Amino acid sequence: MDWHRFAQQMASMARDLLAQPSVDSTLARITGSATELVEGCDAAGILLVHGFEVETLAPTEQLVADLDQLQQRLGQGPCFDAARESEKERVFRIHDFTAEELRWPDFVARALERGVGSMMGFLLFTDDLDFGALNFYSRRPGAFTDVSEDAAVMLASHAAVALSSARTHAQLEQAVATRHQIGEAMGILMSELRLTEDQAFAALRRYSQENNIKLREVARQVCEKGGLSGL
Incomplete structure (x- = not known):
């Protein structure tokens, strides 16, 4: 060699x-x-x-x-x-x-x-x-x-x-995507239920904890269904 x-x-x-x-x-x-x-x-x-x-x-x-x-x-x-x-x-x-x-x-x-x-x-x-x-x-x-x-x-x-x-890189991409989706879900709840930003996030977190579902999955479902009421 x-x-x-x-x-x-x-x-x-x-x-x-x-x-x-x-x-x-x-x-x-x-x-x-x-x-x-x-x-x-x-x-x-x-x-x-x-x-x-x-x-x-x-x-x-x-x-x-x-x-x-x-x-x-x-x-x-x-x-x-x-x-x-x-x-x-x-x-x-x-x-x-x-x-x-x-x-x-x-x-x-x-x-x-x-x-x-x-x-x-x-x-x-x-x-x-x-x-x-x-x-x-x-x-x-x-x-x-x-x-x-x-x-x-x-x-x-x-x-x-x-x-x-x-x-x-993959972890960062996932984190950014999750953050974006949570923000989108919060916006839906703020519009649907007339909540503040803090209240909308609290509602997502509460639903996540009560149903033992990851927060990002709750956000995804809210975005797909147009609100918590459809879950």
């Missing part, structure tokens, strides 16, 4: 990431770089798990999304184990799928049918039941070495930052 050349390529990629217009394009640039910079990597993608639902971000091939969905259907796989054991290990590697008989037997058998020879992944974050991982796949057994892992760690660090930005 020519680490000097690799460092130059990483620096170029880092500059390129800053020029990307969106988080999605940033993540796509990261997974695309995996096949260029990580020795042995044929395909890559980012797996997100929300509770029991799986989402694939920026897959370089359909194979990546298929394998993520496979882990969800089977309820087993290296990513799920990495998340459960996150305090012990944030990196996993399947050196040779043809020799992997004990762990995840159903997942391994079906991955072999799809032509996967080896795999490695890096846990990017864990949050209660949610987690994210950057995964690398090869069609050759034994494709990933310690050198491959070192290179992938650097890419994973960029992916972790990009995902953190994406999650923060």
Whole structure:
């Protein structure tokens, strides 16, 4: 491995990431770089798990999304184990799928049918039941070495930052949307019931507490129904 050349390529990629217009394009640039910079990597993608639902971000091939969905259907796989054991290990590697008989037997058998020879992944974050991982796949057994892992760690660090930005951005967007909808619902109540701003908010909050419904959901229903009376 020519680490000097690799460092130059990483620096170029880092500059390129800053020029990307969106988080999605940033993540796509990261997974695309995996096949260029990580020795042995044929395909890559980012797996997100929300509770029991799986989402694939920026897959370089359909194979990546298929394998993520496979882990969800089977309820087993290296990513799920990495998340459960996150305090012990944030990196996993399947050196040779043809020799992997004990762990995840159903997942391994079906991955072999799809032509996967080896795999490695890096846990990017864990949050209660949610987690994210950057995964690398090869069609050759034994494709990933310690050198491959070192290179992938650097890419994973960029992916972790990009995902953190994406999650923060999504949370901010949701907060802004919720605030806007609550304001719209308050306006409806102020007009319908001739309430002050404080009284309208108090009415929404009281309905939320009495019916054990989140405030944003009450606001959404008020906006749809045109008032509390229709709920």
